[in-house]
Amino acid sequence: MSTRTLTPTRPRTRPRSKALVSTLVAVLAVGGYFLLDVLDPDDSAGSAGSSELGEADLSALTIAPEDTGAHYDRDDWPHWSSVGDGCDARDAALRDQGRHVRVGDGCEVTGEWTSIYDGEVVTDASDLDIDHWVPLAEVARSGARDWTEEQREAYANDPDVLVAVTASSNRSKGDQDPATWLPDEDRCGYVTKWVQIKQRYELTVDQAEAEAIRGVLSHCR
Numbered sequence: 001m002s003t004r005t006l007t008p009t010r011p012r013t014r015p016r017s018k019a020l021v022s023t024l025v026a027v028l029a030v031g032g033y034f035l036l037d038v039l040d041p042d043d044s045a046g047s048a049g050s051s052e053l054g055e056a057d058l059s060a061l062t063i064a065p066e067d068t069g070a071h072y073d074r075d076d077w078p079h080w081s082s083v084g085d086g087c088d089a090r091d092a093a094l095r096d097q098g099r100h101v102r103v104g105d106g107c108e109v110t111g112e113w114t115s116i117y118d119g120e121v122v123t124d125a126s127d128l129d130i131d132h133w134v135p136l137a138e139v140a141r142s143g144a145r146d147w148t149e150e151q152r153e154a155y156a157n158d159p160d161v162l163v164a165v166t167a168s169s170n171r172s173k174g175d176q177d178p179a180t181w182l183p184d185e186d187r188c189g190y191v192t193k194w195v196q197i198k199q200r201y202e203l204t205v206d207q208a209e210a211e212a213i214r215g216v217l218s219h220c221r
Contacts, residue, residue, distance in 0.1 A: 098111035111123075139155060
């Protein structure tokens with residue numbers, strides 16, 4: 001099997017305007033995935049926790065009840081879209097968040113990963129799930145009722161909201177928000193990025209969610 005090394009890159013982000021689709025489609029279309037044969041094989045890729053989402057400001061989010069009437073069907077959120085060179089968004093997340101990464105024929109990604117939800121080290125990519133930091137169902141309930149399919153696809157493949165974690169931790173989380181689920185590791189980082197993502201996509205938080213986030217943040221530096 002032939003292999004090649006990749007230079008992990010991150011998309012440049014900009015403040016999101018009401019013209020959501022133009023910004024999100026740019027993220028999806030470009031995605032920051034440029035396949036180059038220049039990365040030292042022992043270099044580590046950027047961690048899932050490093051982000052260009054901007055400052056987290058819980059007070060900037062609108063507190064509102066969840067839109068439980070919003071229809072949610074996972075099939076309405078096209079994910080693992082192509083990012084070029086035979087790779088999709090899942091492959092790219094594995095590549096960007098791994099260490100000693102190799103990409104072989106058919107974009108088979110090998111390497112080593114640390115699941116940031118539970119701290120487990122994984123060496124087989126098939127043991128990992130690519131989670132949406134703010135789950136798709138949660139996004140649907142938090143202001144995305146009227147998003148177009150193009151907007152849903154852009155969110156579902158945004159590299160800044162994807163994280164490689166153990167399947168067990170992902171199943172434990174499901175579509176819960178911080179009021180009912182928090183990771184075992186780095187809770188400060190988790191809720192901070194949760195807020196950043198909700199800010200970028202102009203999503204709401206419910207009261208219990210906001211209180212849980214505020215409680216975690218009160219113990220962070």
